[in-house]
Amino acid sequence: MPADPVLLDAPSRRRAGAGLRGLATSDVERSQRLRLMRSGALGSVHSWELVTAVDGPGTRLTVFLNGCPLRCQYCHNPDTWSMRDGGPVLASDLLGRVERYRGVFSATGGGLTLSGGEVLMQPAFAARILRGAKELGVHTCLDTSGYLGANATDEMLDDTDLVLLDIKAGDEDTYRRVTGRSLAPTLAFGRRLAERGVAVWVRFVLVPGLTDDPANVAAVADHAAAIEAVRPGTVQRVEVLPFHQMARDKWAELRRAYPLADTEPPTPEATETVREVFRSRGLTTY
Numbered sequence: 701m702p703a704d705p706v707l708l709d710a711p712s713r714r715r716a717g718a719g720l721r722g723l724a725t726s727d728v729e730r731s732q733r734l735r736l737m738r739s740g741a742l743g744s745v746h747s748w749e750l751v752t753a754v755d756g757p758g759t760r761l762t763v764f765l766n767g768c769p770l771r772c773q774y775c776h777n778p779d780t781w782s783m784r785d786g787g788p789v790l791a792s793d794l795l796g797r798v799e800r801y802r803g804v805f806s807a808t809g810g811g812l813t814l815s816g817g818e819v820l821m822q823p824a825f826a827a828r829i830l831r832g833a834k835e836l837g838v839h840t841c842l843d844t845s846g847y848l849g850a851n852a853t854d855e856m857l858d859d860t861d862l863v864l865l866d867i868k869a870g871d872e873d874t875y876r877r878v879t880g881r882s883l884a885p886t887l888a889f890g891r892r893l894a895e896r897g898v899a900v901w902v903r904f905v906l907v908p909g910l911t912d913d914p915a916n917v918a919a920v921a922d923h924a925a926a927i928e929a930v931r932p933g934t935v936q937r938v939e940v941l942p943f944h945q946m947a948r949d950k951w952a953e954l955r956r957a958y959p960l961a962d963t964e965p966p967t968p969e970a971t972e973t974v975r976e977v978f979r980s981r982g983l984t985t986y
């Protein structure tokens with residue numbers, strides 16, 4: 701029998717759930733597994749949890765998928781980086797879990813959030829889950845860096861009500877320092893979301909000494925404003941997330957050298973100053 705879900709009130713950002721409680725983990729053979737993954741019938745899943753006031757509106761079933769092409773210095777989920785480390789989960793089983801919480805979602809204005817890792821590493825699985833959720837009448841949200849936005853089909857975006865789009869830095873050099881990859885795909889994905897009428901919540905993690913340079917903050921705010929300008933009303937909010945040290949133990953457990961081990965969180969005043977930069981572009985900011 702599935703264990704009872706853990707209801708978390710406003711937990712800290714970017715954490716992975718406790719596991720795959722209640723989700724049948726398929727024990728299909730490796731060759732069959734690859735075929736099912738290509739078709740989207742099977743996904744590599746790290747964990748799930750039921751959360752309130754994070755990952756989108758209302759109470760949400762957040763599912764963390766495995767696999768990510770980025771290597772963010774502040775990553776809270778380095779155990780999701782490899783697809784191989786996830787548990788094989790059938791889309792039908794996951795959708796059964798979504799259906800089970802439909803009453804909770806409609807009572808709270810919540811829904812399903814696909815997170816990671818990077819959801820768009822598994823576009824066929826994500827598309828199948830999003831389609832199934834929409835057929836159940838459930839609000840859907842993608843939490844993504846946008847780096848693999850080209851993997852999202854138009855049909856997939858039509859099944860997505862909201863995208864939590866991480867803009868991790870404002871220029872290519874800083875973005876590469878933070879993530880190891882290029883910023884341009886994220887910005888292109890943001891413009892595409894606006895053109896297709898998909899709502900966006902921009903997220904920016906404020907890390908002293910890494911992303912807090914005023915020129916970088918101004919550039920991120922300009923990018924968010926540019927997405928909003930494509931179709932006014934697209935960027936419903938900007939979340940400025942102050943860096944904290946909750947990932948340090950996880951990096952240690954994985955025996956990875958944590959580059960931000962000695963970094964302090966920003967002060968509340970510094971965080972508020974950054975929020976003001978976004979507000980000065982006419983954006984609603986938390």
Ligand code: SF4
Nearest residue numbers: 768770771772775817
């Ligand atoms: S995008 Fe960055 S923060 Fe998110 S899972 Fe990948 S490495 Fe971690």
